[in-house]
Amino acid sequence: MFKKNILLKLDKYFRTFFFIYLGIIFYLSSLTSVGNTGIFNFAHSDKIIHFVEYSILAVIGYIGFRKYRNYKIKLLIFGVLFAFSDELHQLFVPTRVFDLVDFSIDIFPFVILQFIQNPLDINTIKIKGLYRNKIYELFRSIINDIDFRIKKGGEFTVWIRDNFIYYFYKGNYFYKTKCKKCDPKELKKEIYLDLKNFLSRDISKWGLIYMTRPIKKLHYMQGSLNEKRTKLKKDYLVSREKAELLIKLYNIEKKILNTIDKNTKALYINIPFCPTKCAYCSFTSYSLKTFSKYYEEFISCLKKEIKKKLSNNDSSSIKIIYFGGGTPMSLKKEDLKDILELIDNYINKNQLIEYSFEGGRPELFNDDKLALLKRYGVNRIAINPQSLNSSTLNKIERDHSIQDFYNAYNKTIKYDFDIINSDIILGLPGENYMHHISTIKKLLELKRINNITVHILSPKKGSKLYQKGYDYNKSVSKSHKKIKKILQKQDFEPYYLYKQRHILDNLENIGYAKNFRYSYYNIIMISETNEIIGAGTGASSKILKGEKVITQRNPKGLVEYIKTIKKEL
Ligand code: SF4
Structure with a gap:
């Protein structure tokens, strides 16, 4: 936990180093020969160098960007684009070639990253500021293992103030994000997505829905069945499984009510x-x-x-x-x-x-x-x-x-x-x-x-x-x-x-x-x-x-x- 805290505090240095390291990779790719010389003169040394080089990049990126929403998938996309451009670059370097095997090895660490779980240990969360009661009620109802509080302190604090959502971890400022729309529904959504990121897990298959009557929403929601399904997933962050269940029961209920x-x-x-x-x-x-x-x-x-x-x-x-x-x-x-x-x-x-x-x-x-x-x-x-x-x-x-x-x-x-x-x-x-x-x-x-x-x-x-x-x-x-x-x-x-x-x-x-x-x-x-x-x-x-x-x-x-x-x- 101590290490995790330190790494979170040092994240901005890792972000800077991430960009410096990209420059180092670019430089190494400009050299006419790196593997198969000196201490690197062993079988498949160039492949191993590629793997180590990009693994370091993935780890630095992971530590530097883990506060950001969907950082793993964004790092993967970045890794694919950068590795591809790196191979293209080598087309113009004498003795180097565009190699699809190298490209695959380069992106492999970013793929592994998708499966790494490194959640923050959060047992208590305090909600402060705008619409705190509504946000508190949502999270208290959907996350069983975290104690949500309005008054007493928590290890983690979510503070909504002046169009920003601030996050504090163990008393230290951690991250802030600008609210797109500062209304309760949007705030819930923003905080939900951020918490999902920090906890490295799916919070709730029901997304933002915690009220007694989810099907009633569909009875009164405008649009075709497909539009309703999309709204459930996009606006309420409901999982595919629960959205399908709701649509199925909505159809059954409609048939019954028609009688x-x-x-x-x-x-x-x-x-x-x-x-x-x-x-x-x-x-x-x-x-x-x-x-x-x-x-x-x-x-x-x-x-x-x-x-x-x-x-x-x-x-x-x-x-x-x-x-x-x-x-x-x-x-x-x-x-x-x-x-x-x-x-x-x-x-x-x-x-x-x-x-x-x-x-x-x-x-x-x-x-x-x-x-x-x-x-x-x-x-x-x-x-x-x-x-x-x-x-x-x-x-x-x-x-x-x-x-x-x-x-x-x-x-x-x-x-x-x-x-x-x-x-x-x-x-x-x-x-x-x-x-x-x-x-x-x-x-x-x-x-x-x-x-x-x-x-x-x-x-x-x-x-x-x-x-x-x-x-x-x-x-x-x-x-x-x-x-x-x-x-x-x-x-x-x-x-x-x-x-x-x-x-x-x-x-x-x-x-x-x-x-x-x-x-x-x-x-x-x-x-x-x-x-x-x-x-x-x-x-x-x-x-x-x-x-x-x-x-x-x-x-x-x-x-x-x-x-x-x-x-x-
Ligand atoms: S209402 Fe039902 S659950 Fe409650 S005490 Fe009576 S029998 Fe038990």
Whole structure:
């Protein structure tokens, strides 16, 4: 590290020496004979001299120019041009010739250079100056192994000031670049490219995209598919792999959305209770062990809210219903019946294209509730194990067993719901590639499951997992890739995706469906193409005004929600 620091400080001398050294090569090429004389009189000595001569040039260039963006490829281009001109020069020197073998040997060190990785050791980066919050948020979300800071000092500092971006390394001024356009998007791009250079690695396959809904961008982006693809790569620096994935899912979503009326609305009902709080969870969910005292009041408020919202809306346009949470299956049987009945009074179930019930925790599935759901028209039900490894379930405090999951599945299939969904999470504590593959394979043995969502852990500060500092495997890319292959082999096709901040490996959550058993709600919720009427704690209603989406959020806090509904209704 010490050496690296010294070399970085001495870079300007190396740049000067680089140009002097070019002159030396030119001089040596002007001599009528260099190899095959004196100490150089051995077999292929001229070739070895060429290699050593250009290796020195490549190393000096590497040290001198490594701060500059794309310096390796630029050095290669320069090396090719200079070596070619050097050979041309020798055409005019007696006894020397233009030799293609020499030319190839000359450029070889510059080719090797492309594969040399010499990243700066950066653990903490401080962002200062213009738009620092936006830039901080981007990098904090896409680079897992570096601690980004706004206030405290860092080993590396990025300072945006007076149309320049300044970089400081270990307290010393290091490099500056003029911002082409000093707006947040351009600054992000400039800094992204510089960091990629300093770290000598690809930062993120998603480039500058870290928001939840990347596909929404495509729905609202002007131009042909090819233009959209180019914009993703050029403007957002998205890799080819992710750009193709986005384009593919965008096309699938468009086809699915074309089958439903633009005026189709969804009703979303959020049930905030869960039997226990899972260790990885940062959603607004309330463990019934602690918050059951609010249950009755919540149910009464929820019914009032549903009634009010359904009375105020043209219920014939509501064709999608989705119960989410929390854990909707934590509703008591009588309350579940009342709520289903209430909805049934307003919405004709024959008009529905989807009626989803995110059952959630398998230990709560029973015949009474499943029969009710079937009777009121639910056609998609989710049973979520997250992992099919016992020790993991204990670690994440799920409070249910693997057997509970199989029992729930066996009960559910008796009611012949059209779609059975299961969610899994990659990156849970104690799990590795083998665990992930084992979970997906076990899930695929259950032939009635035709909709699977593969989530990637996003360790959020609000979760117990983060607070207690659980040890988890941060690298899940290999599992993510393999699972995609396994699912596609079994005819599961990806149909929607979303991202989360701090998601491991900066990956994405993907929903897969077999035989077109999609969830319309998941698509419209992520792409924000249709209106949503939300009811329950933390539920969001989405109202479309042209290209604008107006979001109205219910209070997230249980007590606050109850107070608000009581006051308003
Ligand atoms: S069941 Fe879902 S919502 Fe409830 S605590 Fe677990 S992860 Fe959170």
